[in-house]
Amino acid sequence: MSPARTAIALAAGVLFASAVAAQARFPVDDINKGREQFHRTCSQCHGYNMVSSGTTAYDLRRFPVDDSGRFFNSVTNGKGGMPSFKDALTPEQMKLLWAYVGSRGGKEP
Template sequence: MPDPAQIELGGQLYFQMCRQCHGPELQSSGAGSFDLRQFPPDDPQRFRESVMHGKNDGMPAHDDILTNEDVDALFAYVVATQQARQARKP
């Protein structure tokens, strides 16, 4: 389980680098980006590969900007946000 500081860092990175395409609270803006609400929370390796090396034509590689720790924090934020959304559902 990630610690709150890791999730906080992930949230900051998400806001700076991911929110424009993936939308607030992981809800895609409809611009063809992957809806992170649907990302498998048990597949951190797939997340790392997509973030660091890019995916298809829409997702650029970020291996020149982000560290492994940054990607771990982003993944922790995505999973924590998914869990919080699930907890809010009736």
């Protein structure tokens, strides 16, 4: 194989591996359902597609993706200016929301 071809093959391998890694944590379907749920119940404070200045509500694009426990706790019990969603959302809906937020909206950190 020529060096150029080797480089292309390597790059393709890296791209493929990262695409697989991105899908490994959350199924794409869950991320998409989470996005819909997010825009029904969260975006009025946290912004469309999680885009917010972070001045009035936490900027969720910065939420630590390795801390699902903190996510579920804050959403369940509320925090500061955020209400509790204990009675408003089922555990399944919260799981879908985490797929969306925890994958940075499907982009993975």
